[in-house]
Amino acid sequence: MAPQQFTLEEVAGHNSEKDIWLIIGNEKTGGPKVYDVTKYLEEHPGGSEVLLDHAGKYADEMFEDIGHSGDAKEKLKTLMVGELTPEDVEKLASEKVSRASELPSKGGLNPFAVVVLLVAIVLGLYLSKQYKN
Numbered sequence: 001m002a003p004q005q006f007t008l009e010e011v012a013g014h015n016s017e018k019d020i021w022l023i024i025g026n027e028k029t030g031g032p033k034v035y036d037v038t039k040y041l042e043e044h045p046g047g048s049e050v051l052l053d054h055a056g057k058y059a060d061e062m063f064e065d066i067g068h069s070g071d072a073k074e075k076l077k078t079l080m081v082g083e084l085t086p087e088d089v090e091k092l093a094s095e096k097v098s099r100a101s102e103l104p105s106k107g108g109l110n111p112f113a114v115v116v117l118l119v120a121i122v123l124g125l126y127l128s129k130q131y132k133n
């Protein structure tokens with residue numbers, strides 16, 4: 001049976017302690033795959049916190065950076081629930097979305113922060129003019 005396919009958005013919905021999925025894998029390891037780590041949270045030797053931090057996201061870089069053992073990779077296999085749709089595999093590869101930072105939002109500037117910053121600058125200019133006169 002072909003593995004089930006999920007979108008990034010569907011994976012992102014599994015982001016709580018009671019239901020946590022991660023995406024791990026890259027071109028070198030056979031592509032990103034989707035893992036259900038809900039039952040593994042308590043068992044994880046690295047603690048549940050790091051897994052929760054990446055709930056619903058692409059955690060490949062973190063997983064690789066730790067230098068997980070062969071045992072860890074074997075365990076990982078048992079937790080797989082499926083793969084990403086080809087479009088979203090493409091998306092991860094091209095945008096390097098998140099690399100464990102921002103899913104599903106695309107990163108970049110927060111528009112609210114930009115507005116606040118602009119207002120602050122204009123106000124600053126206005127006030128400095130006032131003081132000169």
Ligand code: HEM
Binds near residue numbers: 035047062068072076
């Ligand atoms: C389902 C995915 C994962 C599995 C099956 C897994 C498995 C393991 C295992 C078996 C160990 C013990 C050491 C070893 O055998 O390498 C371990 C340690 C650790 N893992 Fe994971 N891990 C997973 C995901 C992650 C992720 C996503 C992170 C980070 C965001 C992470 C961070 C750590 C840390 C910090 C340690 C402790 C290393 C140490 O104390 O030396 N793990 N993991």
